Amino acid sequence: MPKLLVIDDDRTVHRLVEKTFEDTGVITISCGVAEDGLNLIRTESPDALLLDIMLREANGLELATQIRHLDPKLPIIFITAMNDSDTAIQAMSRGAYDYLLKPLNKQEVQDLVERAFDTRRLMQSPVHMQEATSTNEQGDLLVGRSQGMLDVYKKIGRVAPQDVAVLILGESGTGKELIARAIYHHSSRRNECFMAINCAALSDTLLESELFGHEKGAFTGADRRHIGKFEQCNGGTIFLDEIGDMSPSTQSKVLRLLQEQKFERVGGTETIETDVRIISATNRDLEQMIEDGEFRLDLYHRLNTFQINLPPLRERGGDIQLLLEHFLSRFNKSLKKHISGISDEAVQMLLSYPWPGNIRELQAILRKAMLMAVGPVLVPEFFPSELHGNGESVSRPAETKPVANAGEDFQQFLSELEAAGSTEMYSEALEWMERQLITRVLTATEGNQSKAAEKLGITRGSLRNKIRSLNISIDHVISSDD
Numbered sequence: 001m002p003k004l005l006v007i008d009d010d011r012t013v014h015r016l017v018e019k020t021f022e023d024t025g026v027i028t029i030s031c032g033v034a035e036d037g038l039n040l041i042r043t044e045s046p047d048a049l050l051l052d053i054m055l056r057e058a059n060g061l062e063l064a065t066q067i068r069h070l071d072p073k074l075p076i077i078f079i080t081a082m083n084d085s086d087t088a089i090q091a092m093s094r095g096a097y098d099y100l101l102k103p104l105n106k107q108e109v110q111d112l113v114e115r116a117f118d119t120r121r122l123m124q125s126p127v128h129m130q131e132a133t134s135t136n137e138q139g140d141l142l143v144g145r146s147q148g149m150l151d152v153y154k155k156i157g158r159v160a161p162q163d164v165a166v167l168i169l170g171e172s173g174t175g176k177e178l179i180a181r182a183i184y185h186h187s188s189r190r191n192e193c194f195m196a197i198n199c200a201a202l203s204d205t206l207l208e209s210e211l212f213g214h215e216k217g218a219f220t221g222a223d224r225r226h227i228g229k230f231e232q233c234n235g236g237t238i239f240l241d242e243i244g245d246m247s248p249s250t251q252s253k254v255l256r257l258l259q260e261q262k263f264e265r266v267g268g269t270e271t272i273e274t275d276v277r278i279i280s281a282t283n284r285d286l287e288q289m290i291e292d293g294e295f296r297l298d299l300y301h302r303l304n305t306f307q308i309n310l311p312p313l314r315e316r317g318g319d320i321q322l323l324l325e326h327f328l329s330r331f332n333k334s335l336k337k338h339i340s341g342i343s344d345e346a347v348q349m350l351l352s353y354p355w356p357g358n359i360r361e362l363q364a365i366l367r368k369a370m371l372m373a374v375g376p377v378l379v380p381e382f383f384p385s386e387l388h389g390n391g392e393s394v395s396r397p398a399e400t401k402p403v404a405n406a407g408e409d410f411q412q413f414l415s416e417l418e419a420a421g422s423t424e425m426y427s428e429a430l431e432w433m434e435r436q437l438i439t440r441v442l443t444a445t446e447g448n449q450s451k452a453a454e455k456l457g458i459t460r461g462s463l464r465n466k467i468r469s470l471n472i473s474i475d476h477v478i479s480s481d482d
């Protein structure tokens with residue numbers, strides 16, 4: 001369970017934070033004196049810290065420096081009065097995680113602390129490679145002993161200690177983020193920060209602001225200065241995911257940063273120097289994008305000092321079985337199930353499936369099968385129908401059902417869930433509706449994602465993420481309209 005420490009001499013802040021996290025599984029510990037706070041960091045190892053910048057007997061900025069010596073990876077969120085945001089901004093450029101203005105808003109506190117927990121997990125939880133370690137070690141495990149994965153481990157070992165940019169290429173769901181974290185954990189920057197940014201999930205303006213920061217008034221809504229990740233993570237590692245989705249303007253700014261380690265905040269003139277290692281990833285064909293004039297060749301060369309190609313799951317042979325065992329044991333714990341194994345027929349069926357969504361799809365399918373399962377062994381009937389073919393077809397009945405009958409189908413779907421004794425009806429029903437909606441709009445736009453995103457009122461990146469997480473096959477959607 002994640003632990004949150006609050007150091008603030010204002011008891012109303014303690015109460016608000018405790019109220020915000022009651023019944024959420026987060027353990028909150030509060031104190032009002034700096035010395036007590038330092039002791040609690042030593043004894044309790046919290047996962048995030050809310051720190052008053054104006055403690056009565058201590059200066060929050062100086063205290064933060066002492067805290068960084070104790071635990072360099074503890075995300076510190078400053079709490080500051082409305083009229084002192086300059087100090088908070090100063091704290092950010094010295095590596096604080098973020099800041100909150102008083103009066104505190106419960107939702108903002110919750111959102112930010114949850115993000116800080118995620119960042120802490122990414123930095124803290126080591127990634128082990130299966131060839132070298134036993135499965136009992138703490139942290140995440142990179143499962144796989146296929147030749148393709150052994151080559152990847154070798155490359156990680158070779159490149160991690162060299163302070164160079166790394167480009168990770170591979171289909172969606174093949175584990176690119178896990179590889180980026182493995183490189184970070186084996187690098188000399190492992191005690192500095194690690195931040196991951198998904199370039200496809202933000203609009204151009206927001207992405208630039210997230211990376212480089214902005215000055216007050218730089219654009220509508222920029223009501224105060226914002227420190228970007230390149231400034232905040234000075235000395236650390238930044239993982240840029242989905243770099244193929246960066247706009248030309250962001251591409252040229254990132255190029256300058258890689259060439260000179262310098263940049264300006266959006267709307268600013270001050271040149272800021274930074275020292276960050278960039279690990280980037282994409283599932284898009286960058287060479288084709290360069291040919292089509294969509295991606296800068298000079299940026300590609302800078303990002304591509306060292307390249308790691310992740311093989312798709314269907315080319316990893318026995319890894320499928322190792323992954324199934326690994327996730328079976330993990331999901332038994334998280335879902336409180338006691339599934340002892342998978343029948344031979346079901347294993348054969350899983351081995352002959354081409355896994356277009358790779359490991360993320362394997363996780364999702366196994367999880368669902370475990371939820372549907374009655375008895376201790378997973379048999380073919382607990383797996384979705386697309387797995388029952390000969391492995392060549394990737395048809396997805398849920399996506400191709402005529403949407404005209406969506407209402408009736410939905411009722412039937414709910415009845416099936418009830419009959420199967422599902423304990424995840426809420427998320428299963430929402431997923432069904434999202435799939436119907438996105439399939440319908442993509443069909444109407446003939447697979448054009450920009451147009452579909454516009455109709456749906458979401459960013460192209462969010463749409464792409466949805467398509468991926470719902471495992472929607474675009475080709476199939478288009479052909480179902482033929």
Ligand SMILES: Nc1ncnc2c1ncn2[C@@H]1O[C@H](COP(=O)(O)OP(=O)(O)OP(=O)(O)O)[C@@H](O)[C@H]1O
Pocket residue numbers: 141142143144170171172173174175176177178179241282283359360363468
């Ligand atoms: N070799 C592996 N062993 C164990 N788990 C893995 C492995 N590779 C990936 N995973 C898990 O699969 C899921 C997807 O991995 P990840 O997010 O790293 O993929 P990705 O290639 O970055 O995907 P995308 O391109 O969609 O961003 C994660 O939950 C990750 O922990």
